[in-house]
Amino acid sequence: MSNKTYMCILRSESGDCEKPSPSEMELMYAKYQKWQEEFSGNIVDIGNKLGGSGRVVRRDGVQDGPFIELKEIIGGYMTLSAATLDDATVVIQASPMIASPGVSVEIREICSH
Amino acid sequence: MHVEHVFRHEYGLLVATLSRRVGMQHVDIVEDAVQHAMMQALEFWCRDDIPENPSAWLHQVAYRQLLSAFRITKRRNALLAECSVTDDNESFEQPAVPLPGEMSDSLLRMLFVTCNDTIPVESQLVFTLKSLCGFSIREIALRLFITEENAYKRFSRARQHLKNTPVVLDTLTDSDMEARLSMVHRVLYLVFTEGYLSSHADTAIRMDLCVEAIRLVQLILESSFGDTPETNALLALLYLHLARMNARQDTSGELLLFEQQDRTEWDEQCIFKGLGFLERSAQGGIVSRYHVEASIAAEHCLAPSFKQTRWDKIVRSYEILEHIAPSALHGLNRAVAMAEWQGPGAGLAVLQSLNIPGWLDRSYHWHAVHADLQYRCGDVDLARDIAEQAIKSAPTDDIKRLLYKRLGKCGLSSQAG
Numbered sequence: 001m002s003n004k005t006y007m008c009i010l011r012s013e014s015g016d017c018e019k020p021s022p023s024e025m026e027l028m029y030a031k032y033q034k035w036q037e038e039f040s041g042n043i044v045d046i047g048n049k050l051g052g053s054g055r056v057v058r059r060d061g062v063q064d065g066p067f068i069e070l071k072e073i074i075g076g077y078m079t080l081s082a083a084t085l086d087d088a089t090v091v092i093q094a095s096p097m098i099a100s101p102g103v104s105v106e107i108r109e110i111c112s113h
Numbered sequence: 114m115h116v117e118h119v120f121r122h123e124y125g126l127l128v129a130t131l132s133r134r135v136g137m138q139h140v141d142i143v144e145d146a147v148q149h150a151m152m153q154a155l156e157f158w159c160r161d162d163i164p165e166n167p168s169a170w171l172h173q174v175a176y177r178q179l180l181s182a183f184r185i186t187k188r189r190n191a192l193l194a195e196c197s198v199t200d201d202n203e204s205f206e207q208p209a210v211p212l213p214g215e216m217s218d219s220l221l222r223m224l225f226v227t228c229n230d231t232i233p234v235e236s237q238l239v240f241t242l243k244s245l246c247g248f249s250i251r252e253i254a255l256r257l258f259i260t261e262e263n264a265y266k267r268f269s270r271a272r273q274h275l276k277n278t279p280v281v282l283d284t285l286t287d288s289d290m291e292a293r294l295s296m297v298h299r300v301l302y303l304v305f306t307e308g309y310l311s312s313h314a315d316t317a318i319r320m321d322l323c324v325e326a327i328r329l330v331q332l333i334l335e336s337s338f339g340d341t342p343e344t345n346a347l348l349a350l351l352y353l354h355l356a357r358m359n360a361r362q363d364t365s366g367e368l369l370l371f372e373q374q375d376r377t378e379w380d381e382q383c384i385f386k387g388l389g390f391l392e393r394s395a396q397g398g399i400v401s402r403y404h405v406e407a408s409i410a411a412e413h414c415l416a417p418s419f420k421q422t423r424w425d426k427i428v429r430s431y432e433i434l435e436h437i438a439p440s441a442l443h444g445l446n447r448a449v450a451m452a453e454w455q456g457p458g459a460g461l462a463v464l465q466s467l468n469i470p471g472w473l474d475r476s477y478h479w480h481a482v483h484a485d486l487q488y489r490c491g492d493v494d495l496a497r498d499i500a501e502q503a504i505k506s507a508p509t510d511d512i513k514r515l516l517y518k519r520l521g522k523c524g525l526s527s528q529a530g
Contacts, residue, residue: 019148021249022120023321025155029120032159046160 003081005044005110006088011072013102031096042091047078072104085109119167120151122328124247126168126216127175129223133283135179137226138276142182144244150175172211217332220245221339222285224329228296231278232271237300238307239264240271246304246325257307287338297333298347298403301326305351309358320358327351345394346403352387353410356380370519372419384414402438405430424454441473445482457489477507481516488523496523 020028036043052073056063082088085107092098092105127147132140150171164170211219224245228237239257242248254264308322330348333339360378363369391407409430416422431447444467452460464486473479480503488496500520507513517525 019152021252022124022148022151022247023252024249025151026118026120029155029159032155036159048160049156 003083005112006080006082006085007108007110008047008078008080008088008092009074009106009108010076010078010097011104011106012075012100013072028096031099035095039091039094042080042082042088044079044081047076049076050074075103079110080107120154121247123168123171124151125223125245126220127171128244129219129221130172130211130216131175131179132223133219135183137223140244140272140275142186143179146179146182147171147175149178168216218336221290221332221336222283224297224300225285225290225293226275227271228293228300230296232274233267234296234299234303236267236271236274237296238303239267240275241300242304242322242325243268244272245329290336290338294333294339294341295343298330298343301330301333302347302350302403304329305354309354323351323355323358327355342394342397342399343401343403345390346401346407349387349390349394350403350407350410352383352390353407353414356383356387356414370515376418379414387411387414400433400437402434405434405437409434422453424450428454441467441470442478445473445479448486449482452486452489457486461486461490475506477503477512477516479503480506481519484520484523488520493523496520497525500525 036046053064080088080091082091088107092107095105097103098105124147127150128140128143131143131146135143153174154167154171158164158167224241227240227245232240239253242253243250250261250264250268253259253268254261257264259267305323305326308320308326327348330344330351334344334348357374357379359380360374360376361369387407388411391411394404394407409427412423412427412430427450428447431443431450435443435447444463448460448463448467450460451463464483469479480499484496484500484503487499500516500523503520504513504516504525507516
């Protein structure tokens with residue numbers, strides 16, 4: 001059975017969270033490295049962070065971000081390859097991203113023919 | 114390049130280098146810019162490979178961020194005037210990467226600016242840990258056993274002082290630096306002892322502070338003015354302590370009594386380094402407290418066993434230490450050594466001759482030594498009462514268990530633990 005591809009959308013609660021100190025960043029870096037190594041077979045595209053400002057375009061107009069009406073802001077994305085949604089969930093649950101409070105990751109299959 | 118400590122080590126170097134360039138009064142904007150650069154690094158380095166020269170990469174990102182912060186706060190013109198560079202100066206936009214020696218020189222200068230007697234020493238300590246060693250206020254509070262609020266207060270006090278009386282880091286001459294050397298020694302010694310003596314359960318956390326202190330003392334030693342007998346003695350002391358740090362706990366993390374420590378666990382390389390610096394410190398007629406403390410540590414490191422320790426030498430060293438750097442704690446240690454040398458009665462006599470300040474009277478150290486000596490002199494009832502007091506004033510469960518090990522013989526009631 002071939003793997004499916006999943007889009008993972010990272011959301012974080014808006015508002016200033018406490019900035020990590022260099023020694024905490026060292027720890028985060030080490031965790032990321034370990035996670036990426038462990039799941040290198042699953043990570044198709046480590047993705048990117050999304051910029052803080054943007055625009056919403058609709059038929060009836062254009063609205064500038066930031067989208068303050070949303071409590072959670074989409075902060076980044078990545079794509080994973082996994083056999084099932086459950087497998088993709090395991091990968092995300094092991095990731096250091098969700099260790100920060102206020103962060104959630106939505107996993108959606110990319111439907112292709 | 115090994116990234117393990119890039120973040121923390123580069124943090125202090127960058128903060129110092131950039132503060133030197135734009136002025137200490139902007140130290141908080143500088144810290145924000147460096148923090149931003151490190152967040153960027155965390156993101157990019159996780160995704161792509163680490164750049165060939167991480168230090169240069171961080172410097173460039175931090176510098177750009179600093180410029181844009183100045184633009185935003187409209188203080189750029191003032192800054193440009195201060196730095197006598199013009200807006201169209203390309204080198205200002207694209208700074209040359211500082212040489213490693215230049216960065217450590219800045220770090221040292223900043224350390225020497227921080228360590229001056231108009232700032233309370235506990236504030237110097239917190240500022241050094243935060244701005245030069247890269248620890249957060251939360252981590253410092255954890256490491257120093259103080260509240261975050263208190264840590265922040267101490268930090269702000271130092272920062273406020275440095276902002277109000279901005280010293281251009283370059284104006285410090287070698288002789289200024291020499292004059293402040295002893296204050297810098299003291300702060301780095303504190304950084305070390307906070308790690309070494311703290312009763313924090315996590316050895317890794319305590320080790321961090323010790324290694325930081327050694328790194329900075331080493332840096333001083335390599336500078337043009339820092340290679341003094343005291344600096345060598347301090348470094349000797351730090352290595353001789355560090356050598357025995359791992360042996361203070363057994364494999365399950367339980368604290369061990371000194372006489373139970375497995376001496377084969379002591380780090381020979383650290384001992385070797387420590388003895389080397391001790392030898393180098395024995396030049397000129399100066400005997401500092403670091404000389405005496407290092408020689409006590411060396412006695413312990415060289416003794417084949419607890420019993421075969423040259424306790425007479427240690428007693429004499431503590432006497433000298435009480436003279437150079439008066440503290441009742443040295444007296445307490447002398448009493449312990451005296452009890453090993455001439456018996457518990459002699460130890461108790463030393464203890465009873467001491468003038469005990471309130472802070473020591475409330476500490477478990479005092480009660481524990483007192484209880485032990487009373488027991489060994491035969492007054493079991495008194496020993497038990499004092500031992501219970503010691504356990505009551507122990508700050509952590511680890512130490513309570515250690516005291517049980519040591520004082521259990523006094524016949525403690527089991528409920529005390």
